[in-house]
Amino acid sequence: MGISTEPEIDTFFRYLLKAKFANTQSEGKRFDDDYHREMFKNDINNILQLKHNPSEVKKFLENTFTYYTQLYTKIWKSYSNYGNGFDHVFFNKLNEMDGQFLLILSSCKLNDAEEDEKIEKISYELDRFFALHQLQNAYESNVFNQTLYKISSEIRDGTLDNIRGTFDKYLLEQLSKQRNSEAKEPIQYAFFRNTGINLNMRFKRYFFARIEKFIAENTNLNMKHPFENLVTKTGPKNGFHIEHILSRNEENLKLFNEDEDTFEQERNRLGGILLLKGKDNISSGNESYLQKLKSYNNTLYWNETLREDFYKSKLDIRNFKNKYSLDEMIPLSTKFGPDELESRQRLLFKMIKIIWN
Known part of the structure; x- marks a missing residue:
């Protein structure tokens, strides 16, 4: 998952729609092309109610759009420069882990009182998730990216309490599968010993x-x-x-x-x-x-x-x-x-x- 060279507002909308409406990577692909049309299809419109509805469009722009663009901008500032308040957002950028945009937008509900804590927690957990896959010879890019959508669906509009448990569940699952041995802990020396x-x-x-x-x-x-x-x-x-x-x-x-x-x-x-x-x-x-x-x-x-x-x-x-x-x-x-x-x-x-x- 990566930030493209398209206008930033288009990138924002794609991440937001995937964060709120895609439970799998294949579902997320519907927003990769003409997301404008997808927003007005029945399944999405039943929730957003924007089609031929000026009052809801105004409400969307004043509330949902305003909040999530501000949130996206806050993430982007730390993503672009080290020392802007959320170090792990920048660390993820160095590893090209742009899935943090998806995960943070997913977890934060409208006007979320735990917004800063969620940015810090999710960016840390993603960095940990990626590093512990790498350090235990369990990283496979396609599976990893698919898993981020599963995590997104489980932490969507949720609380801080379920974030670590969700990441760890999928970490242990992938470690067990890739190493053909049951992983009982997020990091085990037997899996790390030969890493390099x-x-x-x-x-x-x-x-x-x-x-x-x-x-x-x-x-x-x-x-x-x-x-x-x-x-x-x-x-x-x-x-x-x-x-x-x-x-x-x-x-x-x-x-x-x-x-x-x-x-x-x-x-x-x-x-x-x-x-x-x-x-x-x-x-x-x-x-x-x-x-x-x-x-x-x-x-x-x-x-x-x-x-x-x-x-x-x-x-x-x-x-x-x-x-x-x-x-x-x-x-x-x-x-x-x-x-x-x-x-x-x-x-x-x-x-x-x-x-x-």
């Missing part, structure tokens, strides 16, 4: 941007780079790229019994990769781990957690670790092999459970 190689590059950058933000906020540190840049900038000089902690060399291959397939799978797990700025990524090359460790100094905080000097005499770091029981968050200053990689994967799992609780 399957993810697209943009989501990997987004994931590490969220980890970076999480560390910064909880240790009273400022982000070193704008959040959006970590996700969207990809140029060779100032862009951000994925870095393998384990370079492809004979020394590292021996750590995995010289099994090429295992080595490639393991070094691509999220615990075995980092986000580096372009020139840093190039300079680290295929060096040994101890040489790479030097190049991680003054990069992103997640990278620096590998280094001993990140922890020295820093009370905020210790408090952060203790608050969330992040026992695996320790310097790895001598070696990085299978055990260390597994420890980093488990540390990320703990952080995921907090960020997308």
Whole structure:
């Protein structure tokens, strides 16, 4: 689902009509073309009563149209720029999750007293829904988009109370189906353990941007780079790229019994990769781990957690670790092999459970 280049008022009407009258993706398609005609067909007109009815048209414009255009504009402002009040609306934009327009318009009833809470809640839940699908190898775009309509139909004009339960119901259903194993929790380590190689590059950058933000906020540190840049900038000089902690060399291959397939799978797990700025990524090359460790100094905080000097005499770091029981968050200053990689994967799992609780 995406925002088109058509006039914004047409995009608004399509989302509104889908939000209020479509229970499935196929039902929503009726509004993709000439939605003006669809509004006056019997099933819709029986509700809106706009056909040949000037008084109802006036009432619609003064009430329904005015309220929902203002709501749409509020969402759009946070969608367009980071820091406009609803961070997760912007995060969803970075992942091209425009289904939040459908879901928020669906959930908010006319002059909804819980409007701001619903924008915040739904944008967060959609981000969580998407991320936990991705991080557990359960994302399939067609099914995902179809599911958003099911969620829309269940939260339509509803209350805040049923939003998390509705998202979780479909999350568990899809996890169970895709992983061919019953999902009892929204996130399970067995589903996350090997995640990394399957993810697209943009989501990997987004994931590490969220980890970076999480560390910064909880240790009273400022982000070193704008959040959006970590996700969207990809140029060779100032862009951000994925870095393998384990370079492809004979020394590292021996750590995995010289099994090429295992080595490639393991070094691509999220615990075995980092986000580096372009020139840093190039300079680290295929060096040994101890040489790479030097190049991680003054990069992103997640990278620096590998280094001993990140922890020295820093009370905020210790408090952060203790608050969330992040026992695996320790310097790895001598070696990085299978055990260390597994420890980093488990540390990320703990952080995921907090960020997308």
